[in-house]
Amino acid sequence: MSSSTQLLTSILDANETYAEAFARSDPALLQKLAKGQSPRIFWLGCSDSRVSAELATGVAPGSIFVHRNIAQCFHPGDLSASAALAYAVHVLKVEAIIVCGHTGCGGVRAGMQAAVESKQREDKGEKVEPPKPGSVEDTIAKWIAPIKSLASTQLPSCSSDPLEALELAHLTDSHVRDTVKAVADSDLVRAAWDEGRDLSVHGWVYHVGTAKLRDLDCGWKGVGVRADSLSRPSTYAESEPRE
Numbered sequence: 001m002s003s004s005t006q007l008l009t010s011i012l013d014a015n016e017t018y019a020e021a022f023a024r025s026d027p028a029l030l031q032k033l034a035k036g037q038s039p040r041i042f043w044l045g046c047s048d049s050r051v052s053a054e055l056a057t058g059v060a061p062g063s064i065f066v067h068r069n070i071a072q073c074f075h076p077g078d079l080s081a082s083a084a085l086a087y088a089v090h091v092l093k094v095e096a097i098i099v100c101g102h103t104g105c106g107g108v109r110a111g112m113q114a115a116v117e118s119k120q121r122e123d124k125g126e127k128v129e130p131p132k133p134g135s136v137e138d139t140i141a142k143w144i145a146p147i148k149s150l151a152s153t154q155l156p157s158c159s160s161d162p163l164e165a166l167e168l169a170h171l172t173d174s175h176v177r178d179t180v181k182a183v184a185d186s187d188l189v190r191a192a193w194d195e196g197r198d199l200s201v202h203g204w205v206y207h208v209g210t211a212k213l214r215d216l217d218c219g220w221k222g223v224g225v226r227a228d229s230l231s232r233p234s235t236y237a238e239s240e241p242r243e
C-alpha cells in the first residue's frame with residue numbers, strides 16, 4: 001500500500017470515529033445541519049494548513065461560512081472570493097465578516113521577498129524579465145502582486161539589508177487591514193449597509209505559535225463607521241519570536 005493510500009485510509013478511519021462520536025454526543029445538531037445552514041460569520045482566511053477557522057474558534061459545524069485562499073486576499077475581479085462573500089452576506093445574511101491573517105504566512109513572505117528582490121535589481125539597474133505566462137512563477141507573482149506593492153511602500157529608502165528592515169508581522173497586519181478595507185468598500189458589503197443591515201467587518205491575526213487570535217481594531221460597521229474594538233491585552237511579544 002502506498003504511503004498516500006495509508007494516509008487517506010487513516011483519515012477515513014478517523015472520519016468514522018468522528019461521525020460516530022458526533023452522532024452520539026449531539027444527534028440534534030446533526031439533524032439540524034442536514035436541513036441547512038445559518039452561520040452568522042463569514043471568514044476570509046489563508047489556505048495555510050495550520051489555520052482552521054473552526055478549530056481556532058472552537059465553534060460547532062454550521063457556525064462559520066469560510067473562504068480561504070493564499071494570504072486571505074480579496075482581489076478585485078476574484079469571482080471565487082466575491083461569490084463566497086455575496087452568498088454569505090446576501091443569502092445567508094451573516095452578521096460579521098472576519099478577515100484573518102496569521103503569523104509566518106508564506107504568501108505574505110513571498111510578497112515581501114518579491115518587493116525586496118525588485119528593489120535590489122532596480123538599485124543595480126538590472127532589467128527584470130517577466131515570468132513565462134502560465135508558469136508557476138507567473139501564477140504566484142500575479143496572486144501576490146498586491147502584497148508586493150504593499151511591501152514596497154514599507155521598504156526603507158536605503159538599507160544594507162532591506163529584507164531584515166521589513167518585518168513579516170508588520171506586513172501581515174498591514175495586509176489584513178488593507179483587505180478589511182477592500183471588503184468593507186466592496187459593493188456587496190455596501191449594499192448590505194444601504195439596506196440598513198447590521199453587518200461588521202473585522203481584521204484578526206492568528207498566532208500560530210500560541211493558537212491565539214488578535215483583533216487589529218481596524219473594523220467597520222458602516223460607511224465611515226468604525227466597528228467596536230475587540231482588542232484585548234496580549235502577551236504575543238513574549239510568546240513568539242520576532243518575525
Ligand SMILES: [Zn+2]
Binds near residue numbers: 046070105106107
Ligand atoms: Zn498564510
